[in-house]
Amino acid sequence: MPITPSVKLGRDVRIFHADLVNLYGCSIGDESKIGAFVEIQKNSSVGARCKISSHTFICEGVHIEDEVFIGHGVMFTNDIYPRAANPDGSVQTETDWKVVETRIGRRASIGSNATILAGLEIAEGALVGAGAVVTKSVPAYAIVAGVPARIIGDTRENREQAGQT
Numbered sequence: 001m002p003i004t005p006s007v008k009l010g011r012d013v014r015i016f017h018a019d020l021v022n023l024y025g026c027s028i029g030d031e032s033k034i035g036a037f038v039e040i041q042k043n044s045s046v047g048a049r050c051k052i053s054s055h056t057f058i059c060e061g062v063h064i065e066d067e068v069f070i071g072h073g074v075m076f077t078n079d080i081y082p083r084a085a086n087p088d089g090s091v092q093t094e095t096d097w098k099v100v101e102t103r104i105g106r107r108a109s110i111g112s113n114a115t116i117l118a119g120l121e122i123a124e125g126a127l128v129g130a131g132a133v134v135t136k137s138v139p140a141y142a143i144v145a146g147v148p149a150r151i152i153g154d155t156r157e158n159r160e161q162a163g164q165t
Contacts, residue, residue, distance in 0.1 A: 006024055013034070026040040037054050038052055038056050039056075047068060051069050054073075062101070073113045105125070108124065132149040139151075
């Protein structure tokens, strides 16, 4: 699996197993870390100081801001009504559908095996629990979990209770 010349890598990006990733037409910010078996497609971006754990799929149209944690096996989507073929039976091409963009805000964290549907925003500081299926945008600092994901807390409250600010 390649890292193509079209990839824009920031300063001190660490790709632990460069022969086990598929990166093309994307940008990755300074000091970010990319695990094995990660695919990051064209027209997507990863900010600075992010951690993208192994087996994660970041498709076209996903934009991840700075200092975001993405757990193992996280799956993003970019099409609300996916189809393999057109009504006439012909195979779809890029011209037959529109990429629906997704945004992940600064310092958000997404747990392992979460699925993020197309067209959503996971706002700054939000936390998505492992295995969650996110079907609606997540407000800043919210904690969501479940299938479908629902708000179960607030990261600011939890930090205050733990004596962190």
